[in-house]
Amino acid sequence: MLEIRHLKTLIAIQESGNVSSAARRVHLTQSAISHQIKALETHYGLPLLERKGRSYGLTDAGKRLAELGKTIFSEIRRAERDLSGMHENQSGSMRIALECHTCFDWLMPVMDAFRKAWPEVEVDLVSGFHSDPVSLLDDRADIVILSDALKREGISYHPLFKFEMLAVLPIDHRLKAKRFLLPEDFAEETLISYPVPDERIDLMREVLIPSGIRPPRRTAELTVAILQLVASRRGIAALPSWGLSNYLEHDYVIARRIGRKGLWSGLYAAMIREMSDHPYMADFLSLLKENCFSKLKGVVPI
């Protein structure tokens, strides 16, 4: 009766807080999830979801099953790693290139976990950015984390997640009363960003350039440095929501939506198609996804 897929679903619900986005996460329709849960509930004769108006969470029983799921998945991964160890190909290289500066923040723990699991694989971060990041796969990198998936033959793209870019303002900024910012609002501000060309900045490419607005820019290498500049009123920035929660909670800065619907961006992992068969690559990908969804607030599956 109980199947792996049920546990996957429950965990997705727990982590995303509602059925619809859990459905997206496990690549099913909302209907499928509802049916699954209902089947489980009638089987165990216990409610698994708490449907109290807006707040929608797992009951104790649901939580217990989600917990079961987590231990089971970690057991499965351990076993599958052991299996991979019985293969020949357990050594190799993994050069990771990042298009997105902020990604350093969550990539580190993933890399650590990976190194533990695959001590024979040589992991490297490829620094230096490129106008066509995919071309790095030709010689300099084995996997590229990038935000635009321009398909190219022979390259496989693995969607990681979607997230919102928020405008970051000092706490007492003149725009703080607005619920969301419009392109005009940026006209008189200095935009603080990573040191990359305009077209590599989502806010510029998607919002400001189309509106003909070109605010002065100032750059910093590290996310914390950008935030510090914002906090000290040197300008405003646009950063992924998931990198911000800590600073927002401590009232270091404030964040506002960009445009009525928000400015959304997606992250993908790209690699030479043949590479994705390598067990260690598959494992890295699953570590990657798992980590995003369980650790990063506000990320949504693509």
Place this chain on the structure above:
Amino acid sequence: MLEIRHLKTLIAIQESGNVSSAARRVHLTQSAISHQIKALETHYGLPLLERKGRSYGLTDAGKRLAELGKTIFSEIRRAERDLSGMHENQSGSMRIALECHTCFDWLMPVMDAFRKAWPEVEVDLVSGFHSDPVSLLDDRADIVILSDALKREGISYHPLFKFEMLAVLPIDHRLKAKRFLLPEDFAEETLISYPVPDERIDLMREVLIPSGIRPPRRTAELTVAILQLVASRRGIAALPSWGLSNYLEHDYVIARRIGRKGLWSGLYAAMIREMSDHPYMADFLSLLKENCFSKLKGVVPI
């Protein structure tokens, strides 16, 4: 990809030593098992079964997955017990009646495990035998372990396993050269058995009475006592193969097949249909089955 059912299958193969009987165990055809294993093998790119002529077992990879299965199932059972604990009905009674004397031997560990898991349930062994054991369910027992499944309305029967009854002889018996015994062979022997009427002895009911042979009988309450009497040449007995392996290995007695095809008997658990819904009953049943197949040699699913 990997699913619960695969793990069930692998464990069944490991415990039964070949695909066909594993198939019976999981209530599938042999073909289904083959397909399943093949799918797993191509997915992991590793062989899971060792097909070396006669000896047919799991490879290291297969063993690793079977191990994974076992830990997963024990996790699942733990979780499901916790879920049952969230129910109201966690107390109750469980009076077990046995038709088969030898069953005491393997029932004890099951009862112990059960008592640990369901401390609130009062477990009792109902002693005293009955010509119609099912009728015990009317008032004196909640579950009956019996060897013949005469269906009765409102009673649910749960097949446990099938096993062979072997004739047990002293090591230097005159019949020791025979590969199997025929009814005539019993004519001059004393039959040592549990103290129950002729019709309750499989050997009598199925073999000797139909052949008009009525050897003298002598009885003992305990299996060890019967074996002792046999070893000291007071007669021969017929006992389930799974209760014998210890004694055979130590050359305390020898065992021979009864009839060319052997004398087979089946064991069932019967209970009032409504009872089988109770979570603790379901749990007891699964403990029961699990225990039979993993601990008893030579038992086959029905």
Place this chain on the structure above:
DNA sequence: GTCCGATTATGAATGAAATTCATGAATTGA
């Protein structure tokens, strides 16, 4: 209050995929 948007529930239809069926090949024991 009610209209709208978002979210969940549910029955029926669909479709993918697991299972069975029908064989063939391989091995063993008589």
Place this chain on the structure above:
DNA sequence: TCAATTCATGAATTTCATTCATAATCGGAC
């Protein structure tokens, strides 16, 4: 060598999870 087992495999079938279509529910905006 012949029957009897056991496993493998491609095709047919059946099962059952998922999707589709739609209703119900709920909260917030006006």
